[in-house]
Structures are given as structure tokens and as C-alpha cells.
Amino acid sequence: VVKVLKHPADTTQALEIIALSLFPFALSSAAESTFQAMERMDFIALAQIGAKGIQVLGSILALMAGKGIIALSWMIVISQSFAALIEISIVKWLGLWRDFKVNWGAAISLFSHSFDFFILSIFVIIFSKLDVLILSQMAGEKAVGLYNAAYLIIQVINFLSASYSNAAYPVLSRLFNEARSYFETMLRKSLLFGIVITTLIALLLEVAAEPIINLLYKDKGYIASALLLRIEAPFIIIFIWNAILASGLMVSNLQRRSVIVSGIKLGVGLIYYVFLTTWLGVVGTAIATVLAGFTGTVLNLYFINKEVCSLNLTALAVKPLAVGLILMGVFWLSRKIILPWLILEILLCYITLLIVLRIFTKEDFRLIWQTIWPL
Template sequence: MSSNKKIFRNIIATLLGEGVGALLNIYVIVLIARTLGPESFGDFAFILAFVGLLQLVTDMGVTNLLVREIAQKREQYKYFFGNVRLLAWTVTLVATAPTAIVCLLILEDRDFGLSLFIMTVAALIVFHSVIYGALFRAFERMEFNAAIFVIHKVILLALTLYWREHDPSILALCGYYLLANICQFLLFYACSLTVFKRIPWRFDPGLWKYVLFESAPIGLSMMCRRATLHVDTLILKAMAAPLALGLFNAAYRVIQIIEMLPFTLSIPIYPKLARLALGDKADFSRFLNQVLKFYAILSLPIVAYVFVFAEDIIGLMYTPEFASSANILQALAVAIFFIFPSSIMIYVYSAMGRQRLFTLISVATLATNAILDILLIPHLHAFGAAVGTVTAEALFIAGSLWFLYRQSVPVQWVRMSYKPLLASLLAGYAVNAVFASPGLLQFILASLLFAVAYLALILVSKTLNQRELAFLTALIKRRPAGKGAQ
């Protein structure tokens, strides 16, 4: 099977897995929010944000480095994987001890502390699952990752339904998350035994040093980018009422679901970026501009759709208590336009050998978001957090485009965006005029009308030329033998 065909197969498997898993996760979050209410849901969202950051700290880019090393030296996969497995368990023990002290002995709210500790353990188990997932990624067997991801969400949904009927408390919910994550780990372990047989632990201090040193810049930048996504929740927890925290996270969950799409699409594009970065910068710039134009065509209608249907989305997902989240979702919708191109920037910087600069820009983005939150939340509450998020994401893209321009890789961002923007605005205006206050059936019809109107406007305006259509075809077309596709 050719390299491009494998990439296409993995894209389809990942999109299907992430798509079905995302839908199941949406339902899980909706059930939790409806059961807990805005204030308690805000507390649970804080726990998720905290353990999400902790998981990044323990990972620190190790899994991404593992993929690279195994992909380049497959014959040594047992050596690399055995060492990283033992390293992961060492990191887990180191992270668990101080967390247990803080959660179980220092925090005054015992139930909250125990809930936080249980979710910490659940997140660390996910770290081990991701390591096994990296092994399958390195061997381009993404169908295993996709299938296990969906099964995990099915198990979580079943446990959530049981939780609602028997003990709808945050503490019990965290216990069920832990149980679902244990099942996910056991599935990865069983599949690895089937495909790769048993891989024993190994201990090579030199390799451990190499792994930690090489993965640190990537891990730090990923941690900063993820922290930027969660910093609003953490600051709202400290500075605002629980209601504001719950309302913000109800809206932000919608954005987090959408952002999975560009991150999934960006993964298979990296190899070609890396190859082009070694050659003519004009070819690198041309390819990057084509990718970013397609991202603009995808992201702008999503922005318009979420903005127009914000009240309906919130109304369908949550109880009437969350109605105020609609305005927050409208503000956050603008961030989608910047999230799409930002998803590929870590690969752009890596291809150009400038990972450390990417880390610096990520740190600056995080600091900007945090400062704006501190300044705006006391006055605008949850809406202030939304403004901080959008502004920080916009500055991240502005800084990245300025860097590319200085590296003789100009990006025609305005030129590539104005036609999709006009098409999105016209489609959104038309749907809003026809369906002023839709119910469920009208909402579905309005969504279909919006999609048809946008596609028609894209075709009429000739947003995509023949060369770009050929480029889309080339992304999934099998190369002739002898091209040496990576």
C-alpha cells in the first residue's frame, strides 16, 4: 500500500472515530450538564481542566517523540517502547504522590478533593493509553485508535446513564470516568498483545535522557497551547461566581468539539510539509497557502453557523438555566476562524526547525489570554473570558504569519478569506431571515439550507480554481511507483 493511500485510510479512520466519539461525548456532556446544573457543572468543568493540564505535564511531548522514533527505526520499536513504558510509570508515580497530598490532606472540601484526585488518576491512566496509541500511530494502524476511542465513549455513556439514575454526584461521576479510562487502557493493552506481542520494560538511562531532552520543547509548546484552552476556566474558578464558570464551559464545550476537526486534518499533512521545507521555499509557501485556504473555506461557515444558531444549539444541548451561554457561544465562535490555522502551526514550525520559537509564541499567547481574563472577568464575567480567548487566538495567528513573512513564506490570509467570509455572511443572513425562530424540525431544515446556500455561493464566486481542485484530488490520489512518497 502506498504512503499516500495509508495517509488517506488513516484520515478516514480518524475522522470516523473522532466524529462518532465526539457525538457520544457531546451527549455525555449534555447529560452531565443537565443533571448537575450550571453551578455544579462549573465545578466539574474545573476538575476536567485541571487534570487535562496535568496530563500534558506528565506527557511533555513524549508520545509524539515516540511516534517519530519508531516510525524512523521500526526494527527497534521494542527497545523504544519498552523504555518509554517504564518511564511513563515512573512519571505516574512521581505525579501521583504530591497530587494525593494536596487533594486528600490540604483541600478543605473533602468531597471535592477526593473527586479531583480520582480524576487525576483517571487522567494518568489516559497517559498510558496514549502511549499505546502512539505505537499504533507509528505503524500507521489508526483503525485501532479510532475503534478504541469510540468504545471508550460508549462505555462512558453507559456509565453516565447509570450514574444519573443511582448517584448523580460529582464524586460518583469521577469514579465512573476512572472506570471508563481503565477499560480503555485494557483495550489498548489487549490489542497490543495481539498485534505486537508482549513488549517487556527496558531501562536505558541514556535513552531516557534523550527522550526527555528532545520532547521538552514540543511538550512545553503543547502544554501552553492546551493551557490557553483551559486558562479561562481556571481564572473564572478563582475570580467569578460558579454560575459564570458553568455558563462559559457550556458554550466552550461546543468549541472544543469543533476544534477536533482541524487538529485531525493537520496530522497527515505534516510529512509533506517536512519534505517541502528542505527544498524551495516557494513550493513550501504554495502548499501552505493552499492548505490554509481550505481551512478558511471550512472554518468561516462554521463561524457563521454557530453565531446564527447559538441559541438553538444551547437550547438543544442544555436546560433553560444555560440560556445565557448563547451570547458567550456567539463570541467564542469567532475563535474558530483562528483555531483552524493554529492547528497546523506546530507542524509548520517543526518542519522549518523552529520548534523553540513556536514554544515562545505559545507562552506569549497563554500570558495574553491570562492577562486579558484577569482584566475583563471582574467586569464582564464569562463574556470577558470569551473575549480573552478570541483575542489571544487572533494574536497567535498574527504572530505566526509575521514570522512566516520574515522567513520568506508569505501567507495571503486576507485574500484567501474574503470570498468564504462573504459567502458565509450571505448564507447566514438568508437562513436567519427565513427561519426566525426554528424548532427542532425547522432547525434541521435551516441547517441544510445554510449548507446548500454556502456551497452554491462558493461555486458561483469561483472560490476554488481548477489548480486547487486538482490539489485536493492529489491529497488522496495514489502516487505512481518510484516517487518515494513519505
């Protein structure tokens, strides 16, 4: 497939290297399925946090050393192999596969129902690589380096969001079958918790984008990445909502809707990336990432509202985002203040507004904590 695509030599080599990560990924997937069945998502978080840390640290060092897409591809293979090693070690330590037997009847039955998940995985994987592939083709490796320098920071935060969504998944699945009203409450509170936390993080990224880039890369050549980081900061809000809403569809046995959403997101994402990258270069790629994610989230929200439960957008999204916009105004008016004091000011204002407007209460936090902590 890589040869048929006829990409430039460096892109082709990068894809061939990334393909090596499929084997450890398969091992990780098998182990993670076992952990999900046990509702022990903390094992997955342990392995993935370590793996993502290795990938991010290795990628930053590679970029600082002037390396390109080939080195970044090897970081993906190394991190995925590390995750597989940790997860298989945990499986062996717990003796989970000691009496492993293949039930061919059950396997065939599961395979017959797996087509939607197979297509969904293909769409998700292609979309996750679409930005870099198009950017490398249209703007070259230098632009890819600037884009990755900012997006790696976004990926770290999104990984934590994905970990939360994965931890909530088995709980939501059980509640959907055993206590539907509690499931709906948990889904709403998860969305509210997600937007409250990620809005604050997005604000801090907007405020401290340049110091973060300078601290991590120590090279004036990456100063343009600060602008990209500011553009992509809202994506972390979009990402956690997309992840939680997708989990809501999956546990409701509406995986076909997830396939539709992922397919549409991939199609419009391709249009966004090609058009905006052609028009604005690497800045356009960053904008396209946000727009594509937003499109997927809107579609997931539509299907959840239509077929699962009604969500009050005013309470769940409008109020927290309004607080965020107010604080962006505070940041603009106070931008000459020394950075640490500015961050402290934003934190205090944000917490105060959450309390005064009763956007997220102690009871809400206690519900989320009690549901996720046992995992």
C-alpha cells in the same frame, strides 16, 4: 502543586482528580508516538473520537443532573483512560512493542532535545484549563456550568480539527524533507480547507445555537449558554488555523517558535480572562477564549510567513471570511424563516459562493483527500 495554589475546596478536589489522568495520558502518548511514526493517525482518531464522545456525553449528562466541576473532572479521567485502553489494545494487537528494547543512548539524546517540547506541553496544558479555573474563582460553579455547556460543543468540533491537523503532521514532515514546494502547497491547501469547512460550521452554530442548547440540555437554565455558543463559534475557525500553523512550525524544526507563541498566548490569555471575566462575567470569559486563540494564531502566522513560506491571506482567509460575513447578513435578513429552511438556504448560498468565486476547487479537495486518506 495543587495545595500550594490554595484554590477553593471544590477546585482543589477537581484538580486532584484531573491529575489522575496523567498516567493514562502517558500511555496514550507513547502509543500515539508509535502510530505517528507509522503514519497511521487513523488509530489515534479512532481512540480519541471514542474518548471525546464519552467525555462530552458524560459531561452533558452530569450538567443535566445538576452536577458541578467535580463530575466534569471525573469525565476527563474516564475519557483519557478509555483512550489509553483502546490505543494500548491496538499496539498489542499489532505486536508493535513485541521486541521492545530501550536504547539508552538514543533516549538520552532525545531527552537533551526535549526541553522545548516539555515547556510547550506545560504552556498548552495550563492554558487549556485557565478559563475554567479563573471563571470558577471569580464567578462560581453556576457560571462554569453555563460556560461548559457551550464550550463542550466547541470542543467536539475542535477535536475533529485537531484530528485533521494530527493526520496531516507526518505527511507535512515527510514533504518538508523530501519535496519542499509540495510541502508549501499542502500547507496552504490545508489552511484553505480548514477555514472553508469551519466557517460553514461556525455559521450553522450562529444560526442554530438556541435549538442546539435546548436539544442537548432540555433545561431553561442553560438558555444563556446559547449566547456563549454564538460568541465562541468563531473560535473553531481560529483553532484549526492555529493547529495547522503550529504543525507547520514543528515540522520545520522551529519548535522554539511554538514555545514563544504558547508562552505569549498564556500570558495575554491570563490578562484577557481576568480583565474580561471581572468586567463581563461568563460572557467575558467566552470573549477572552476567542481573543487568546486569535493572538496565538496571529503569532504562528507571523513566524510561518517570516521563516517558512509566504502565505497569501487574501486567498486563504479574506475571501472565505467575506463569504461568511455575507451569509451572516443573509441570516439576519432571513431570520424569521423556519430554521430547517434557513439552514438549507445558508448551505446553498455558501456552496454557490465557493464555486462562483473559485475559493476551493475540486482539485484542492482532491489534493487534501489523497494526502490524508492513506493515513
